Amino acid sequence: MIRLLIADDQALVRGALAALLDLEPDIEVVAQVGRGDEVADAVTSSGADVALLDIEMPGMDGIDACAEVRDHAPGCRVLIVTTFGRPGYLKRAMRAGASGFVVKDTPATQLADAVRRVAQGLRVVDPVLAAESLAQGDSPLTERETDVLAAAQTGGSIADIAGMLHLSEGTVRNHLSSAIGKTGGRNRADAARIADENGWL
Amino acid sequence: MIRLLIADDQALVRGALAALLDLEPDIEVVAQVGRGDEVADAVTSSGADVALLDIEMPGMDGIDACAEVRDHAPGCRVLIVTTFGRPGYLKRAMRAGASGFVVKDTPATQLADAVRRVAQGLRVVDPVLAAESLAQGDSPLTERETDVLAAAQTGGSIADIAGMLHLSEGTVRNHLSSAIGKTGGRNRADAARIADENGWL
DNA sequence: CCGGAACCGTGACAAACGTCACGGGGATGT
């Protein structure tokens, strides 16, 4: 019997996934949470064997939550389930110690299998996504460029970004210019969009 | 017995919702589709009583699909289920003839009830969302301003937008300036973000 | 019929933006 924890911020999806997996005779849903920062506690108190984590969650990123679980409860495997099949997410998830990575586009019938494989200690990764991830490589952005682009996403002016990060305006311009060149965007809004779509932020 | 159709682009969510609602003794899932432009056909061929439609779908918007269903199969009620509780979406959905509007944050246990109410001809609307919708009012943007903002979302320069819409650059600048003023944004990227979050695009 | 509103365009101007060249500091690896 596989003891399963489900974490997703959308209550409807969370409940539906629980209903789907509870139908399986060898799977038992022992806990459900809607916030990333509640995952680690729920895993230890419920004694789950596998944690099904969404990435987009309030409180804490699903990937950070994964790292926390691996720290506090090494016996619990983690299967990441997410809407966006961004290569950057996959990379981060694997580095955080996840055993599997599934996109929400995959047929519902395959989810239970994925859970079983993960429970057995195997790895489950969407092959298409894995190929993309390898083909694309790491983020070309430096740490600071990433910060600046993330701040630019909110729509403020250069002066706002400079104040937000305690930098000079000229420095912000330089980082942005560099990021625009690396992403191939035509302005900072475009660059921010591209970087976000690749999971570099 | 309520005959139900489920439309959602994410196969996993679609299957999970089906599993959840199939547990109800008085509900039967008779069809599942993953694209908006397949909804109308599926409704007529399956003879569904209620259609559960997501908004974000390839091929066709869930709201446009709703209008199509109301056109071709007036006997079928529509219940919109969406991730984003944007007031603009609610307005558009109601105008398209939807009987209900539910956010994916609502508890899973309430979904079956919502389906039943809709099947009986009642209206189901998230009360918080309805209040927001009333408080906010309609989009302040004119038709052209909306077009220009939507084009600006892709990140191109003013010249690009002008070419895309067959307008003069000066005209584009004027529309953008007006839109920026109305939305309260600080530049066109900001304005586009705000307008999008309110469902004005 | 006239006023108002939305639409398209022009021209002009200040501000913001993107790019470049340059220098200095710190950390890393050879």
Added chain:
DNA sequence: ACATCCCCGTGACGTTTGTCACGGTTCCGG
């Protein structure tokens, strides 16, 4: 010790952008 890379900053430049004033057209409601 040296080259290399990232970080931070300055100054200057040409371009893009946002704003404004203005004139014109079309359409609709008073």
